[in-house]
Amino acid sequence: MTRPFNFSAGPANLPEEVLQQAAAEMLDWHGSGMGVMEMSHRGKEFISIYENAEADFRSLMAVPNNFKILFMQGGGLAENAIVPLNLSRGASADFIVTGSWSDKSQKEARKYCDVQVAATNESSGHTSLPAAATWQLRREASYVHVCTNETIHGVEFHALPDLKALGSDAPLVIDFSSHVASRPVDWSRVGLAFGGAQKNLGPAGVTLVVVREDLLGHALPACPSAFNYKIVADSESMYNTPPTYAIYIAGLTFQWLKRQKEGELAGIAAMEQRNQTKAQRLYEAIDQSQFYVNKVDKECRSRMNVPFFLRDESRNEAFLAGAKMRGLLQLKGHKSVGGMRASIYNAMPMAGVEALIDYMQEFEQKLA
Amino acid sequence: MTRPFNFSAGPANLPEEVLQQAAAEMLDWHGSGMGVMEMSHRGKEFISIYENAEADFRSLMAVPNNFKILFMQGGGLAENAIVPLNLSRGASADFIVTGSWSDKSQKEARKYCDVQVAATNESSGHTSLPAAATWQLRREASYVHVCTNETIHGVEFHALPDLKALGSDAPLVIDFSSHVASRPVDWSRVGLAFGGAQKNLGPAGVTLVVVREDLLGHALPACPSAFNYKIVADSESMYNTPPTYAIYIAGLTFQWLKRQKEGELAGIAAMEQRNQTKAQRLYEAIDQSQFYVNKVDKECRSRMNVPFFLRDESRNEAFLAGAKMRGLLQLKGHKSVGGMRASIYNAMPMAGVEALIDYMQEFEQKLA
Incomplete structure (x- = not known):
């Protein structure tokens, strides 16, 4: 499982x-x-x-x-x-x-x-x-x-x-x-x-x-x-x-x-490349959407913590409930900022980021 | 096992x-x-x-x-x-x-x-x-x-x-x-x-x-x-x-x-009785021996930490090695005091105290 x-x-x-x-x-x-x-x-x-x-x-x-x-x-x-x-x-x-x-x-x-x-x-x-x-x-x-x-x-x-x-x-x-x-x-x-x-x-x-x-x-x-x-x-x-x-x-x-590898890279260099790719995919998905938004300047966006908002915040609860059903947990943003936050630390595999993006797109399309 | x-x-x-x-x-x-x-x-x-x-x-x-x-x-x-x-x-x-x-x-x-x-x-x-x-x-x-x-x-x-x-x-x-x-x-x-x-x-x-x-x-x-x-x-x-x-x-x-029971007693009361019995047995074994000694006044001896000494301290290493062979671990005393110390906290069962006493007596008899 x-x-x-x-x-x-x-x-x-x-x-x-x-x-x-x-x-x-x-x-x-x-x-x-x-x-x-x-x-x-x-x-x-x-x-x-x-x-x-x-x-x-x-x-x-x-x-x-x-x-x-x-x-x-x-x-x-x-x-x-x-x-x-x-x-x-x-x-x-x-x-x-x-x-x-x-x-x-x-x-x-x-x-x-x-x-x-x-x-x-x-x-x-x-x-x-x-x-x-x-x-x-x-x-x-x-x-x-x-x-x-x-x-x-x-x-x-x-x-x-x-x-x-x-x-x-x-x-x-x-x-x-x-x-x-x-x-x-x-x-x-x-x-x-x-x-x-x-x-x-x-x-x-x-x-x-x-x-x-x-x-x-x-x-x-x-x-x-x-x-x-x-x-x-x-x-x-x-x-x-x-x-x-x-x-x-x-x-x-x-x-x-230490065991991690990405092509020729190993250890922290491998992790860095994987983290770059994970963050890039997620930010791209957000930026390309009319439904989600991240407000941070592109040159200082975190690779680890990706806060984002639904433009229609009345959908927040439905978004979180649907995410949980899909096995995408703890996406609620910090109370001081609101919205959503996806923390994609080292231990989050690419598959997790892809599953999140898939869900975000489906959620958006369903409402379109 | x-x-x-x-x-x-x-x-x-x-x-x-x-x-x-x-x-x-x-x-x-x-x-x-x-x-x-x-x-x-x-x-x-x-x-x-x-x-x-x-x-x-x-x-x-x-x-x-x-x-x-x-x-x-x-x-x-x-x-x-x-x-x-x-x-x-x-x-x-x-x-x-x-x-x-x-x-x-x-x-x-x-x-x-x-x-x-x-x-x-x-x-x-x-x-x-x-x-x-x-x-x-x-x-x-x-x-x-x-x-x-x-x-x-x-x-x-x-x-x-x-x-x-x-x-x-x-x-x-x-x-x-x-x-x-x-x-x-x-x-x-x-x-x-x-x-x-x-x-x-x-x-x-x-x-x-x-x-x-x-x-x-x-x-x-x-x-x-x-x-x-x-x-x-x-x-x-x-x-x-x-x-x-x-x-x-x-x-x-x-x-x-909370699940622990001793007769009518439950929880901390049960633990206390068990701890009293464990400590009493161990101190008695020490006091009755000519080979081991505990130097603490009887009225303030700890039920949890029992420091004791071999009267012949040249046997210390042999005592510890034999104990380890018998599955009795970490008995060495604190460096500031020397000798041995048996800590018999809540999680130490009576069987552990009995195994220690058995070993102590055998070790003593072997040298007698």
């Missing part, structure tokens, strides 16, 4: 192979006599799971050796406080506001430092990206924060800003929660990247933080030890008991990513 | 029924077409899982209605900061130090308020409990912190202190991580209880916080929103994406607990 296609924005669908393996190993991991949930985090079995997950993510994403990879807890919203607690030095930080997530980030950071919104796309209703040349960066900022994919508004940076070229020496902090591992990252432009796992990497409850080593060791006195990047880095993410099962599932997902 | 018996101090063994059900539901929860990891935390499916978990814990543990039950992240070590961030009001807090965990708690709290160790069992090597009458409680303390079961030292409070009787109006904060749900709690004596799930409730990555409503709303400005009890309570633990799968497994464990 085919599983339904689940377009949830997160927690989101996981590769079936990952879930199958997790189910098979639930009571006994590799002959250890223990399920992964039952292992001491300090035992050799879990240590091997952890080390493989770290190494697999590092190789997949080509993370340089001068960056630490941390597995933390609390998700992106906790990081909104944890980043300034660790990086702001109580001074100042600049934010580029491009949607709900970066706006939440700048509001939370105000507890810890002087915050400036250096650029915003608010006047466009978060459907564009402010050109880097217009950003009002401050020379003294401790860091510059960008959300590189706005899950709710469907706006994505297709290239990371080059802060040096903009005259800033501040480290760039990226919230890549909702497109991590969907495309390569140019680490030469990044100081710190964080992301909750529940969109593209695994289950909710583990947060990936990739941080350049020179940024460690400057936490504010009020920073809880469990969220002090230096303490977490020095203890290999085991200062407190890590979310072991979530790390295990993320590790299985990293292995799945 | 029988599974080995896993005596890990945490993450620890889970009921086999819980793991079986989780494996069976991994790809499709109740016909929804989604695994639990893949569900939006705001969808009706996960909301029902969450609400049932909350209600089941409340009924199991008889939590009064004026307490909120929160599902958070970060474990006990994060709570060591989160509690003073929320309750100290930047003033003062008193700590009863009875082992490693309460000692870590008081050290972390010093970041946020004036901390006093009001009593300690350090002079006994953490093998006793300081009599409540000797506690030097301060009238102005914002709260009094007690770790009611010290996982490493194997010391347990068999009754909660009555702070009012000691002349204090401060709320009692208990860290019940390693014996939560193993026995009832007298909530009339408690202001806040916290515990990581990974010992008695489920997987690592979810922290249970039970907090009296009148203690909400006094967080320090530096408290991250994701760890502000009032914000978490007001959003039903969904300010940030909760650790959904860990909550689901905890919920299955609560249901398993």
Whole structure:
């Protein structure tokens, strides 16, 4: 039996192979006599799971050796406080506001430092990206924060800003929660990247933080030890008991990513090509229709989160009910935006996107 | 095939029924077409899982209605900061130090308020409990912190202190991580209880916080929103994406607990009786032997964590190797204490304790 296609924005669908393996190993991991949930985090079995997950993510994403990879807890919203607690030095930080997530980030950071919104796309209703040349960066900022994919508004940076070229020496902090591992990252432009796992990497409850080593060791006195990047880095993410099962599932997902191939491409390059194709097909179907509309500028449309509207919004409930009947789940848009949203993360196969497009066209034709 | 018996101090063994059900539901929860990891935390499916978990814990543990039950992240070590961030009001807090965990708690709290160790069992090597009458409680303390079961030292409070009787109006904060749900709690004596799930409730990555409503709303400005009890309570633990799968497994464990029976007893009362019997048998076997020793005062020995030593410590490695051969796993003591430790949480059946005692006696006799 085919599983339904689940377009949830997160927690989101996981590769079936990952879930199958997790189910098979639930009571006994590799002959250890223990399920992964039952292992001491300090035992050799879990240590091997952890080390493989770290190494697999590092190789997949080509993370340089001068960056630490941390597995933390609390998700992106906790990081909104944890980043300034660790990086702001109580001074100042600049934010580029491009949607709900970066706006939440700048509001939370105000507890810890002087915050400036250096650029915003608010006047466009978060459907564009402010050109880097217009950003009002401050020379003294401790860091510059960008959300590189706005899950709710469907706006994505297709290239990371080059802060040096903009005259800033501040480290760039990226919230890549909702497109991590969907495309390569140019680490030469990044100081710190964080992301909750529940969109593209695994289950909710583990947060990936990739941080350049020179940024460690400057936490504010009020920073809880469990969220002090230096303490977490020095203890290999085991200062407190890590979310072991979530790390295990993320590790299985990293292995799945490594196995992916598209023609000559493998791993993240293969994923990127597949994600490009999936997004292109869906946006084309929307743009070619008189019935559906996506309001985001073409050059910054997200490959992961595709918000769209029925021009006749009185049809919304019928659209969702029909989708569910066809096994197309969780398409309702975020309450702050309305309409529909199709999240098409790594684990969404092309067949899911095609099924959605077929359904959208049929729904439109039926009403024509 | 029988599974080995896993005596890990945490993450620890889970009921086999819980793991079986989780494996069976991994790809499709109740016909929804989604695994639990893949569900939006705001969808009706996960909301029902969450609400049932909350209600089941409340009924199991008889939590009064004026307490909120929160599902958070970060474990006990994060709570060591989160509690003073929320309750100290930047003033003062008193700590009863009875082992490693309460000692870590008081050290972390010093970041946020004036901390006093009001009593300690350090002079006994953490093998006793300081009599409540000797506690030097301060009238102005914002709260009094007690770790009611010290996982490493194997010391347990068999009754909660009555702070009012000691002349204090401060709320009692208990860290019940390693014996939560193993026995009832007298909530009339408690202001806040916290515990990581990974010992008695489920997987690592979810922290249970039970907090009296009148203690909400006094967080320090530096408290991250994701760890502000009032914000978490007001959003039903969904300010940030909760650790959904860990909550689901905890919920299955609560249901398993509700099904437990011992004679006329059910639920927590049944568990308590079983835990008493298990612990009694194991301590008797140790005390009756000339070969093994437990150094904790009899009146405060933990029912959950039983540290013991071979009088001839040169036999330690042979003891552990033989145990593993017999399917008795993770018996090595914590590095700070040495020797052995058998953690016999709720999910450890009597048969596991009996198998351990049999092995201990055989090992002793072979050397006699």
